[in-house]
Amino acid sequence: MLKIAIIEDYVIFRLGLKNVLELHFDGVATFDSDHSEDYEGELGKFSPDLIIMGLGFVNEPLRGLNFCKNVKKLFPTVPVVVFDMTATYSNAVNLIKGGANGYLSKGDSELELLTCIESVMKGKNYVCREIQENIIEYLILDKPAFKTHASLSARESEIASLVSEGEKTSNIAEKLGLKSSTVSTMKSKIFSKLGVHNVIELRHKMKVSMYSHMN
The missing domain is CATH 1.10.10.10 (Winged helix-like DNA-binding domain superfamily/Winged helix DNA-binding domain)
Incomplete structure (x- = not known):
């Protein structure tokens, strides 16, 4: 049974994400919470196979970075996927360096989410197509x-x-x-x-x- 934890402040997005996961993965077990300070104990008891975290607006990336570092201390081998409201190249780079395995925009499609999950569960890193294009322009095309x-x-x-x-x-x-x-x-x-x-x-x-x- 695949056990997925969802940490997200916006309840509608959180429940929608939960429904998508339950629709596409047979027998999936989910744990969902907001970013309250007491969720880490329950997260430890749940012992997830995958953690998905949502970020809000401009004050969120630093908290997301701290979250990734803390989670990796608790679960060094568990993949972490970040959903960012304001997805940017710099946020993606910093979060991946900080321990995240996947990085998505909250505007991304259901298919991209599933592709990301498939990649990180295989031990690979994944960033959404928008950020991939930025990386290509920045590192390869020198733009x-x-x-x-x-x-x-x-x-x-x-x-x-x-x-x-x-x-x-x-x-x-x-x-x-x-x-x-x-x-x-x-x-x-x-x-x-x-x-x-x-x-x-x-x-x-x-x-x-x-x-x-x-x-």
Whole structure:
């Protein structure tokens, strides 16, 4: 019997995910909880074969990273799949490095979820197609992983994306292994290069640039 734990704050998404899993896997047993502080004891008693965790908005990736590290201490061999509301290249990289085995966007299809589960249960890592495309462009085609502006370096593009998502300077520094002062300096440089004065203008600039790239 496959035992799957679902940790997700949004009850509708959690129950919907549970129904999908029960539909596609015969005899599956599920445990579901939100991110409350007392779920870890029950998770230990359940002894899952797979853990699926949902993340919400911009303040969630750091908590997700801590969750992955803690879970891997409890269950070193159990695959962890992360569903991210704001799926980004940097979040995917940091979470996979932090112990996650699979990374999906909450907008991904049922088929992609099943493909991800199949991969991680075989001991492989998996990231959703959107992030795969970013990786190909960033590592193979030598393009910025975030399509903000040609004048930005890959690191600046990464920071620009995090800033536009509302991440604090201290969180960005911790996620990327930089000093807060370095992030602040690069943030100012990004604003200057793109001709913006605040996060709202930056977010708009990125959306316009991405739309132009798609067309």
